[in-house]
Amino acid sequence: MKLHTHEWGTGDRVALLVHGIMSDHRTWRRVGPALADRGYRVIGVDLRGHGESGRGAYGAEIFADDLVETLPAGAELALGHSLGGMALALAVERLAPARAVYSDPAWALGAKRSVDPAVFVEFQRATRGTIANFNPRWEAADVDIEVATLAAWDPDTALALSGENARDRTPAAPAVPSLVQVADPSLLVDAALKETLTTRGFEVRTVKAAGHTIHRDDFEGFMGSLEGWV
Template sequence: MELHTREWGTGDRVAVLVHGIMSDHRTWRRVGPALADKGYRVIGVDLRGHGASGRGAYSPEIFADDLVDTVPAGVELAIGHSLGGMALALAVERLAPARAVYSDPAWALGAAGVDPAVFVQFRKATRTTITNLNPRWEEADVDVEVATLALWDPDTALGFSGANALDRTPAAPAVPSLVQAADPSHLLSEALKGDLRRRGFEVRTVKGAGHTIHRDDFDAFMGSLDGWI
């Protein structure tokens, strides 16, 4: 499936941004323009079941196939957050970006036994609930979360349960790869971070930042990309 996209900038270098579950390209409202200011043409996708993209069957492999159908291969930079990090890892050999960044990736989310109902229930979250859960977010990010939840297909949460509940942590980086970890990260234990380093990933922890690092501490998120963008 070809996905809906949003672009920022007109630079010669290309960057791809892949959001997490329940979100869409609007989560990158500050990252997209910031990369454009650095000379990138930035492509933000809406994954299947999110934003303005189509609906259908869901699995991590399907999300990855959609990325391959939508964005050009050989871009300079690809960043995937959470579910987007899982999809990017499954597509990265085919997309072959020069550099990949996995921001608090949900590689083992299904294998961890997370109940999809947790996500489905959150679709009804009020603005107050979102604000209380994310006290460091700007008001505009809360606005985006409310809007993206309204468009999100909750059936996407089934895409990593049941037969799809597998650990998809990469055995090794297919391209030079940075893993950003929240602090603390509920997806990346200290043991796993050490293991990822041994596998050849660079791992950087963004001190004090929550799971959606780029919204919790935008400046620290960008700072942690030093040398990668």
């Protein structure tokens, strides 16, 4: 499926942004322009079942196939958050970016060390107040965007990753030079996994005291953690 995309900047270098579950390209409202200021043409997608992209069958491999069908191969940088990190890891060999960044990736979503994706279905009914209380460090604009992206999200995307479809998809090795950016604390990347990833050849950086959506919880910490990779 060809996905809806949004672009920032007109630079010679290309950066790809892949959002997490329940979100869409609007989550990158600060990241997209910041990368554009660094000389990138930035392409953000809406994953299938999110934002303005189409609906249909869902699954980790399907999300990855959509990225390959939609995005250009050979980008300078590809960055995926949470579910976007899972999809990017499954597509990265085919997309062949020069560098990949996985921001608190949901590689084991639904598996032993992670949360059940089905719990996210309840979040679709969250009020603005609930979202703000749950994310006290977010700016008001990010809370507003979360309300909007939840309304545009198909919760079947979460159910498709539950039950028999839940398994650990942590990469055995980085297909391209790769950074794993970790929240503190992280429900998805614990200390043992950080050590494993380092052994496997990933660079791992923790953004202290930042929640799962690092780029909205601590934008400056998020960008600082990317130094040398962007």
